[in-house]
Amino acid sequence: MTRMYCAIDGEVRVLERSGKPELSVVFMGSDEFSVPSLESCLRYAEVVAVYTHPDRRAGRGRKRLARSPVKELAAGRGVHIEQPEKFDRGCSERLGQFGADLTVVSAYGHVLPASALAAARTDSINVHPSLLPRHRGAAPVAGAILAGDAETGVTLIKLRPLLDAGEVICYGRDRRRAQGATPIGEGETAGELSRRLAKIGGELLAEVLPAFVDGSVTYEPQDETRATVAPMLRKSDGNIDWSKPPGQVVRRVRAMTPWPGAYTMLHRRGHRPPRRGVLEARACDSGCLPRGGGNPGQLSVLEGSRLVASAEGG
Numbered sequence: 001m002t003r004m005y006c007a008i009d010g011e012v013r014v015l016e017r018s019g020k021p022e023l024s025v026v027f028m029g030s031d032e033f034s035v036p037s038l039e040s041c042l043r044y045a046e047v048v049a050v051y052t053h054p055d056r057r058a059g060r061g062r063k064r065l066a067r068s069p070v071k072e073l074a075a076g077r078g079v080h081i082e083q084p085e086k087f088d089r090g091c092s093e094r095l096g097q098f099g100a101d102l103t104v105v106s107a108y109g110h111v112l113p114a115s116a117l118a119a120a121r122t123d124s125i126n127v128h129p130s131l132l133p134r135h136r137g138a139a140p141v142a143g144a145i146l147a148g149d150a151e152t153g154v155t156l157i158k159l160r161p162l163l164d165a166g167e168v169i170c171y172g173r174d175r176r177r178a179q180g181a182t183p184i185g186e187g188e189t190a191g192e193l194s195r196r197l198a199k200i201g202g203e204l205l206a207e208v209l210p211a212f213v214d215g216s217v218t219y220e221p222q223d224e225t226r227a228t229v230a231p232m233l234r235k236s237d238g239n240i241d242w243s244k245p246p247g248q249v250v251r252r253v254r255a256m257t258p259w260p261g262a263y264t265m266l267h268r269r270g271h272r273p274p275r276r277g278v279l280e281a282r283a284c285d286s287g288c289l290p291r292g293g294g295n296p297g298q299l300s301v302l303e304g305s306r307l308v309a310s311a312e313g314g
Helices: 031-042 070-075 089-097 139-146 190-214 248-257
Strands: 003-009 011-018 021-030 047-052 056-058 064-065 102-106 123-128 151-158 168-171 180-181 218-220 262-265 277-278 299-302 306-309
Touching: 021 031, 021 070, 021 190, 031 047, 031 070, 031 102, 031 190, 047 070, 102 190, 123 190, 139 151, 139 190, 139 248, 151 168, 151 190, 168 190, 180 190
Parallel strands: 021 047, 021 102, 102 123
Antiparallel strands: 003 011, 056 064, 123 151, 151 180, 168 218, 262 277, 299 306
16 A cells, blocks of 8 residues: 655645555646646646536537547547536536545636535645736736736646635745746737746646655745736727827737737728737837827828837827
């Protein structure tokens, strides 16, 4: 019989798994951000089940059923897959039947009830793409860009019923915080930054999972006085407000790429304004504009196809 010890909330619990020295894990995730974390779980633990969102209609005419990136990986490794439409009481009971030591959540897309958080024998943890307590919520990557932050990162926390408010996981003899920071690149979009953060999250998880075996996991409360919230994005958030300073306009374009996508309405006298997507933007001074400037939102065409829009203060 192999015995493993883990300190949870100051209490040492013994995990007994005959002939299997690794942790057993239920993984929950859906999009590309989740994939590196699942890869780490597959490498350092026994993944007994993967939860992901149901297959979605996609493609022209929405005739094709598309599987999530997490399902693609799990199916390729022969892991059992669960795809509940919503996480109700029955799902919590089902989750408990797997008898996993740990539940790992990364961009899953469902709010888990308290009964689900308590289903694992040891703990339930979350891979969150921000330097918590900054940017709690559904859109932390976009939130960091919109706020003009110089850096962001990934934090591993204990899952609690409150929004991203669980304790930060610490591990090792030096009680290292499971938090990795990275500078936000100039011109980097939310999609590009999310891909980098996904890799950081997977690397952090690879360091933390063995700590649940050797008993070096501890917890550090978040500083509530520093907490901010990055709410879920709506399609309307992509609408550019040209009365804002140029720097803010550029950050909105970056933060809304690839979803929901930045856009503006082209108003022409006598025509219904069409909506036009803005894929890239950069700020320049008033010298970019013909004859010294224009009203906020006024477009000018330069160098054949390059559009320049006036913004407040620019």
